[in-house]
Amino acid sequence: MSTSASPAKRTSQSLDPGSDDEGVQTAKRVKREHPERADTIEEDSDYLDSDDEMDDDDVEANLEELRRQREIERKRRNPEELATAGVVKEISLINFMCHENLTVTLAEKMNFVVGHNGSGKSAILSGLAVALGAKATITGRGAGLKSMIMTGKDRAKVTVTMRNVGEDAFMHDLFGDQVVIERNFDQSGSSNFKFRATKDGKILSDKRDTLTKMCNHWHINIDSPLCMLTQDNAKTFLAKTDPKIMYSFFLKGSGLADIMDQYKLTKFSQEKLSRDLANATDALPDQQDKVRKLQNLIQYAEKARNLRKKQEDLKAQLAWAFVNDKEGEIDTVRGYIEELNDKSEMLEGKLSDIDTADKKVKDDIKMLRDGIARFFDDHRQTQQEMSAKRKKLGDARGALAAVKTSVTECKGEIQAREEEITAMEDKLAAARREEEGEANPEQVRLQKQLEAAEAQKSGLVRMLPQNERAVATAKAAVDETQNALKEAEREYNEAERSVNEVSRSLENLQARRTDRLAPYGRNLRSVMQAIESTQWKHSKPIGPIGLHVKLMDPVYRHCFSNMLGSSLCSFVVRDPADQNTLQRIFEQCGRQHNFSASPVRQGGPPNFPSVTLYKGDRYDFSNGDLYRQGVGETVLSKLEVDDEDVLRVLITAHQIERTLVAPSDNDALAVMDRVLGAHNQSIVVFSASEFRHNGHVKNHLRQSGPQTKWRGPDMFVTDVAAEIERLRPVLDEREADLRTKRAELQVRRQEATKARENLKKAQADVDRNNKGIPHIKRTIEAINDKLQEFRPIDGNATEISLEEVRGEKTKLQEELSALEGNLEVKETDFKDAQTECEAAQTLLNSFQEQLSTKKDVLVNLQAQERQYEKERVHYKGSLGRAKVQLQQEQSTIDDAEKTLKTWIQAALGFMERPDEFGDAKELEAQRKAVDKQIEEAKRRTNIDLDQVVHQHLVESERLDRTTRSIDQFREIERLLKIGFDDRTNRWQMLRRNISLRIHLRFIENVRQRGFEGRLKFDHEVGEELRLEVATSSDAATQREMVYKRPESLSGGERSFVTVSLLLSMWDSAPANLRCLDEWDVFLDSANRRIAAGLLMEGSRDATSRQFVLISPLDMNGVNTVGRGNKVIRLADPIRNQRRLEEFQ
Known part of the structure; x- marks a missing residue:
């Protein structure tokens, strides 16, 4: 038990040799801490001699004095006073030994727990001991805690509630009026403590140290027999006790051992x-x-x-000289700050003017765009009418050409008929001259067939040129409509590409707000996560390298995006094996996560970024840096690269340290004129207008041309929100233009389809003519061959044929007349359609001219807007740099003033400020x-x-x-x-007084039974305590008293002596709690009644003490009446009991 709060320590502190009135202080402290022995220490009587030397008279005198002091103490003490702190209020056992659920409430002073054997009386003390930190072996009921768990149960819980009221309360601010100690343990051997203010309250502590402090505070040593004497120890306490052990028991029980330990320290x-x-x-x-x-x-x-x-x-003069120089430096910096402030005000005025002019230009652009949109709407009807009139003109031209062809063919047919009539008239005249018989009917039939075939042949031959001309006209119309369709498709595709480009830019800008990897590809984060989780042979890849590149001048953002876009999306590795590993990651992420680098392709395979193998050679490139040489601004001078490996890769791939830049094409040409010479044989200059200019001295060759357009997002956007606002009206304008192009494309497709159908029809007519003419020729040849078998035709048949031909001629002439009339109508229609088309074309040309003029104005305004934006960026950059310089200079002044203040303080430590300063x-x-x-x-x-x-x-x-x-x-x-010697003497005196008090109380107690007893204390040599008793049977023989050792006593005698000894030592022990098991196991009823009376009397004398006594017998014949006393009767041995019959 720790001595930090023991009575021994407090008693030792009271014996301080340095304190005033040592005897008074000692008596007061002993009286306060051990009132039951205070009177003994205060007395300065002569009877406090060695207890071994007392004769019978001394014993009787001392006993009388002891009784007198007790009576005085009883009168002075309140008989109703009960313990309010450090005593047990309630014990609760769950699954502990034979009790499944038992709760026992104890009185403040004397508690008798009675019941038949096996009812679980000793289990109550065992539970109390376990809850107060004792080992299972101390209880004598098992080798470990798990052996005390009820059979068939996995765990047990013991809860003890301690009273905690009054001056001796333990941590009352935390626990309140009671301390609930809960100990849980299970079959695995694990055990824990919990401390609460109430049973079901919040756990206030779970540390074993809290229990130790509490027991020390209330002087509870649960391992000491004076605090708890178990059933087994009660039966053998005096039977096998060694004198040295008894003496040690006396020292520890009285607290003297703890005092001596402090003295030894x-x-x-x-x-x-x-x-x-x-x-x-x-x-x-x-x-x-x-x-x-x-x-x-x-x-x-x-x-x-x-x-x-x-x-x-x-040193003093030098300190003030330094102060003077520092003040001059501060004045110089202040002048520079004033210049920077003036410059900042000028730049802010410039920016204000630019904002005003830019706002006006933006308003003009918006008004012009609205006017163009309204202009398109107003002239959309004109375009549609122009298309209709073109179609009407084409139809009139085709109809006129067809009529002209028909007139020509009809005239040819009439001429052919006239020639045929002449020939037939000649034949008829010849036939009449012949006198022949009547014609052969077969010959007449063949002649008619031949004439019909000739007529059909003439018709086919006559229609062939007309159909061929129709095919040529149809082909020309197809070519014209097809070219118009291709042009419309090209314009539509261009408009659609432009809309998609702006839309993708907007989507990418939106993504940049939450994903800094968005400019470099789609779903790039999956690649970065795979890179982080992969084991690399040399080192983790660097990339995308655009994360390490920052543009300092936004004027060049489009130019640099075209130049570096693909490289900024690339990665850098240091080992070929890592290069292959990274390529596999790209392929895997492309398959699983749809990864693609910028520019993202619409459909088709993904676009993987390039991987550069870099050996880590950080060479010195300063000799080739044209900016450092003063030649001019380079790509490198406009960039900020925070990784040396990335810088070397860009220098190797793009020679950014040697490539010059200029804000405009004129500036770029001026740079070439200035730079080209003996030291610079060739030069490349990029302008902010996205043009590349290169020249060479040797062949005097200079070339200029636009940069290859970067199809990915803008890589150097600084203000994402402003760029989004700028692109939204651009997207609206381009979508409106796309809708117009889509309508025009639909009209061109319809015209092309109709022209192809006309060509197909005309070509079918030509095919029919080409196939019919050879066939009819073969038919005519076959008829002529058959007619050769007959004689020349007779006159009647010829006349008939002649009449038919003449009739055909007449019909042809009538048809010619009709065709010529129709030709005049068609020519009139064609001229009217041509006039209308020319008028519409004139109006359309006027519309195109006006539209072109408006677009030119819009382009100029947009150019002004871009120029204002470039100037704004330029002046903002200058203003930002001026403010940064201003902050830096202000910080310099602040630091300098702090330094100056420190220097002045240091200089003042040498001397006061002089009027003049030395150099x-x-x-x-x-x-x-x-x-x-x-x-x-x-x-x-x-x-x-x-x-x-x-x-x-x-x-x-x-x-x-x-x-x-x-x-x-x-x-x-x-x-x-001096203090040690004095304390040692006082300790020895206290030991003698306590041993004498115990001896006298023991004698008085055993005399209640008619015994005589004595305690032999050997304080000096052997440090032993021997107990001897003379029983009443010996006294009855009227012989000299024969004292016997405890082991020679009977069981009942030894039990009575044990109770007497414990009561004697309890009188000097500081512990609040006193438990005794099976105290009357060997006593008969008479001896038991006497022993019980001693215990009850001891409890009345011991204020603020609590007694728990276990007995298998009832308390009949024992006076247990009194406040703070209680008899607790356990039921017969039936398990799972939950209530107790309590008697008081």
Whole structure:
């Protein structure tokens, strides 16, 4: 048990030899802490001799005095006073030993727990012991806690509620009026404590140290037999007890052992202090000799004092000279700050003017765009009418051409008929001259077939040129409509590409707000996560390298995006194996996460970024850096690269240190004129207008052309929100243009489809003619062959044929007349359609001219807007740099003023501010000269005056401290020795008094039974306690009393003696809790009644103490009436009981 809060420690503290009125202080403290033995200590009687030397008269006198003191104490004490702190209020057992659920409430003073064997009486004390931290072996009921768990259960819980009211309360602010101690343990052997203010309340502590502090506070030593005597120990307590163990039991139970342990620690500290004092005294002459030597060295350095004074004066002047120079520097910086402020105001005015002009241009652009949109709407009808009139003109042209062809063919047919009539008239005249018989009918039929075939042939031949001309006209129309369709498709595709480009830019800008990887590709984060989780042979890849590149001048953002876009999306590795690993990551992420680098392709395979293998050679590129050479601004000068490896990769891939840049094409040409020469044979200059200019001195060749357009997002956007606002109206304009192009494309497709259908129809007519003419020719040849078999035709048939031909001629002439009339109509229609088309074309041309004029104005306004934006970026950059410089200079002034303030404080430590200041350089030279003289003096004397003076001061102070410490500790040593001797004497006196009190109480207790007893204390030699008893049977024989040792007593006698001894020692023990198991197991009813009376009397005398006594018998015949007393009867051995029949 710790002695930090024990009564022994408090008693030892009361014996301080340095306290005033030692005897009074000791008596007061002992009286306050152990009132039951206070009177004994206060008494200065002569009977306090060794208890071994007392005769019968002394014993009787002492007993009488003891009774008198007890009576006085009883009168002075409130008989109704009960313990309010440090006693048990309630014990609860769950699954503990034979109890499944048992709760016992204890009284404040005397508690008798009775019941038949097996009812679980001892289990209550075992539970109390376990809850207060005892090991299972102390209870005598098992080898471990798990052996005390009820059979068939996995865990057990013991809860003890302690009263905590009054001055002796333990941590009352935390726990309140009671402390609930809960101990849980299970079959695995694990155990824990929980401390609460109520049973179901919040856990206030779970540390074993809390239990230790509580037991120390209330003097509860649960392992001591004086606190708890178990059933097994009660039966054998005196039977097998060794005298030395009994004496140790006496010392520990009375608290004397703890007091002596404190005294021994004090003695050890005093002996250690004596050794340390001896060592310090032995070292004192060496320190004195060292101080004397240092004093001698100081005398040798006196001659350097004048130089030292001069040195201090120079330091003071030099300090103020530095202050003066620093003030001049601050004034210079303030002037520069004023210039920067003026420049900032000028730049802000410029920006204000630009914002005003830019706002006007934006308003003009918006108005013009709205006007163009309205202009398109107003002239959309004109475009549609123009298309209709073009179609009408084409139809009229085709109809006129067809009529002209028909007239020509009809005239040819008439001429052919006239020639045929002439030939037939000649044949008829010849036939009449012949006198032949009638014609052959077959010949007549063949002749008719031949004439019909000739007529069909003539018709086919006549229609062939007309159909061929129709095919040629249709082909020309197809070519014209097809070209118009291609142009419309090209314009539509271009408009659609433009819309998609702006839309993708907007989407990418939106993504940049939350994803800084968005400019470099789609779903790039999956690649970065795979890179982080992969083991690399050399090192983790760097990339995308655009993360390490920042554009300093936004004017060049489009130019640099075209130049570096693909490289900014690339990665850099240091080992070929890592290059292959990274390519596999790209492929895997492309398949699983749809990863693609910028520019993202619409459909098709993903676009993987390039991987550059870099060996890590950080070469010096400064010799080739044209910006550092003063040639001009380069791509590198406009970039900020925060990774040296990325910088070397860009230099190798794009020669950014040698590629010049200019804000405009004119500036780029001027740079070429200025730079090209002997030192620069060839040069490349990029302008902010996205043009590339290169030249060479040797062949005087200069070339200029636009940059290859970067199809990905803008890589150098600084203000994402502003760029989004700029692109939204652009997207609206381009979408409106796309809708117009889509309508025009639809009209062109319809025209092309109709032209192809007309061509197909005309081509079918030509095919029919080409196939019919050979066929009819073969038919005519076959008829002619058959007619050769017959004689020449007769006159009648010829006349008939002649009439038919003449009739056909007449019909042809009538058809010609109709065609010629129709030709005039068609020519009139064609001229009208042509006139209308020309008028519409004139109007359309006027519309195109007006539209072109408006677009030119829009382009100029947009150019002005871009120019204003470039100027704004330029002036903003200049203003930002001016503000940064202003902040830097202001910070410089702040730091300088802080430094100046520090310097002034340091200078004031030397002297007040002078009216005139010397030159710092001259003063520094003088100071160095003086320092050199001082160093020479040091060299001659071989000492450092400052060091010696400081060391002398330190050693002198150390010697003084050592001397004072030795004197102080010698006094402490003397007081400790006196105090130890005094405390030891007082302890011995207290031991004698306590042992005498225990002896007398023991005698008085055993006499209640008619016994005589004595306790032999050997305090000096063996430190033993021997107990001897003379029983009443011996006294009855009227012989001399025969004292016997405890082991010679019967069971009942030994039980009574045990109770008597415990009551005697309890009278001097500080513990609040006293438990005794099976105290009357061997007593008959008479002896039991006497022993119970002793216990009840002891409980009345022991205020603020609680007794828990276990008995297998009832309490009949024992007076247990009184406040704070209680009899607790356990039911017969039936398990799972939940209630107790309690009697008081």
